[in-house]
Amino acid sequence: MTRRIDAGTLKRWIGDGRELAILDAREEGEFGRAHLFWAVPCPLSRAELAAPALLPRRGTRVCAVDGGEGHAERLAALLEGMGCTDVSVLEGGAPAWKAAGHVLFSGVNVPSKAFGEWVEHHYGTPSVDAAELQAMREAGADLVILDSRPMDEFHRMSIPGGIDVPGGELAYRIDALAPRRETTVVVNCAGRTRSILGAESLRQAGIPNRVIALRNGTMGWELAGFRCAAGETATYPAGIPTAADAARARAGRFADRHGVQAIDHAGLERLRAEPRTLYLLDVRAPAEYAAGHLPGALSAPGGQLVQATDRWVAVRGARIVLCDGAAYGQPDGTRARMAGGWLRQLGGWEVFVLEGEGGAAGSHAGTGDDPPLAAGDAIAPEAAARLLEAGGAAVVDIRRSLDFREAQIPGSLWGIRTRLDALRGRLAGAAEVVVVAPGPALGLLAARELSGLTGAVVRVLAGGMPAWRKLGLPVLADRHNPPDADCADVYLRPYDRNEGIEEAMREYLSWEIDLVNEVARDGDARFGTAATGGAQAGGGHAGGARDGAGAATAS
Template identity: 60%
Template structure:
């Protein structure tokens, strides 16, 4: 095992070379305290997440944790799959802090800090919740556009709002608000996607007045107003009538930000270059990606890519190629990535988007496992034959619905006392992580282990009953998911205030960190 100290790691972060800084803790643990540029890569999902984050295994890697040995476990596993330049930060986050460097809480911190920088830099206008409420009640000519995912919108939304995820805004605004006198209000749950969505429309140069809802749905509820729940109002699918105008706007913003364009032949050359890491990301809506995409690309819807860049891009200073069908969404996303500090960002032109092949699964899935179907499991549970269901879904999703009587667990924290000597059926949303956990459950002494065929999704699709309980697991046990204020069971209002203050303060914290430089990079990317 190769160790480096904090001073060496900080030098690596700022030397301009490729670096993957992976935190081996689960997402909830990671969110409590971590390095600014660290990427969560918890052991429970390493087979899938690490391969997505590390398309080139010879890249320089440093693993980090809080000193418990998880970083060593991740580093050792990475070496078994072919990583050749792996190091561990000696002493973990404690050593980083002891060296006088800054630690951050929260998740998607680089993107959220960038959102705050954008607001300060561009002077993004905003409106507070009571004023927006008054506008709605007055019948003012306006549209309220929710820039989060469709699922988040359905969970809770501003009255009269419609779902237009951030990457779709500049593409579809001409159809949604053709009258230049229509006011456009953009919201999210907190701040980042409200700011980025509103500023995307402003950077695109639309004639309408555009404002962000200050503090999003959190600010709405803190003002004593009530969010809608269960609504599905959304943009019309398909190519907008005004797509040609949207392309002109996106081209101007991309050119201003120094975005490069490449051909399929140049992309092939990038793919053959063994000395550089390459990400090929399709920024369209997930339904469009599923219907047909560039072979070898991954779906990263544009607004979410900018909001949570570390979900898809795990290597600093890598090459990034964005793909879509008309060039609008790719250019808007690429422009923001350039301003975030990513140097080599390109838009692919002339791509063939016809592949429907799913992403290649982890090689570990090739191992043989025993399956049980939904009717058989239901019969065994009804007969109380001693079968124990272990559910590896995210804690937040387990709360929303699970097989009655199931035990919730995280792969890296499975307990021997829960499984030893028992007949186990393991499940996860689509059975993927359930299959990966079989050897671990057997090693813990389970008498037998079967995987629920199709996972919990198949159980629900078959009309079987589900149990729901917001208190199980309790907040303090959700180590696999960084709970948002409205996910908590107590202290929600205080958590909202704390979260919003944290976001606002990120601008000052990154100055203290000293490794962060937002803005258009000095050099334009070169395709050759």
């Protein structure tokens, strides 16, 4: 029987220095309403796939939590079934944590977002608001606007004239993007975290340019009455930068200040042999990872890794090995060192960068996605379309609600995989059911559950929605299906909502700014304390003096 612990015990565990993972079994939208600071979402609907990556060592101490609904017990049973040997459940879940006098946090990626606010206060990251940036643009100032988000977010909306340079690439590629030291570099994201971390990465790297963050990002831009661009694709020059060696030297100084350690491939194998949790994360761009990567390495693009660390790293006290091009014999090392320096300050993990010959020979191509479906479990898009046209089947889509809104097969039903019994009545009488899933593994799990619920023949759409769309088969977009209130699987960003978008933007930005105070009240984060050497007071960084009186801006 799974051990149950109280809030006081878990609070002591958080501070005892031993390995600990706190996994929250609720869906992301539910998790985002109120959760523990160091809790990591592991929703039941995809826990079979998420948990093995979050817990690479099965002996890690784990506490499963929820909102008091009983989901934690189900997650604990799943974890024990996959071989975890030290699993507990927080008695009473998040409500009991609050009743014991401890702090609960709303939102997602909270440790990373709180860390971004700490960085701004600690290092005095300079910023400008939307009106100031627009005035600079109208005056013809020598500036470049760099958007630190991934291309899909940039493509959806961006600051006019911006260039997409995801945060992990900034320090690596800045010499080509701002070759003149007189050029002011403005870094933005949708809100605050990636703007601050991107700008401060360049400042910590010590580039000669003036670097500033766009305060409140695209949200602040729109709230100021300016219009974002849509559909833009401008990005950095492909390939290895000509100034890669200079970028690496700058990043090396930053990493050294914060205790990041370099290891070779033999060192990696020694770490793997030790009884400690070890994450191997490839911080290069996704396309580079897909072209070839080390066995066991997960794709974690550097900027996203720092902005959403809990997506990849669940275990407090773990070791993290980061690899970029230097692990494959290329002139790199910048991206891993910059990400490593920030991770050291964020969570105090032991962080290593992998480099030297030995990686290319064992590299794997591809993204690490699920293997293909067996013939009997799958249905081709053409066959599914004929079946639907004949009226002989129902379609159940278990992708993210936001993805379903953007593209859905006409007449299909959306549902959360582990809560498909809610669709039972609407599926009554269906002889066959087609499952649309984000990948084969989740599709198969849903198919088995639906088969038990309905007695129908259930098959997974081969290739999912991309294969359906590639053939030009009918697709609908419906922003209101499912409605906001039903999107329990995602934490809706302000611009994902159908109502109150401007109010939600203002609330989000206020929430993010106040995180520093909430973290202090909680007491479980010690940002910056793991760093060794270097300046630990605001302003003690390369290039700090050049920003003058405008350096400390807390918006």
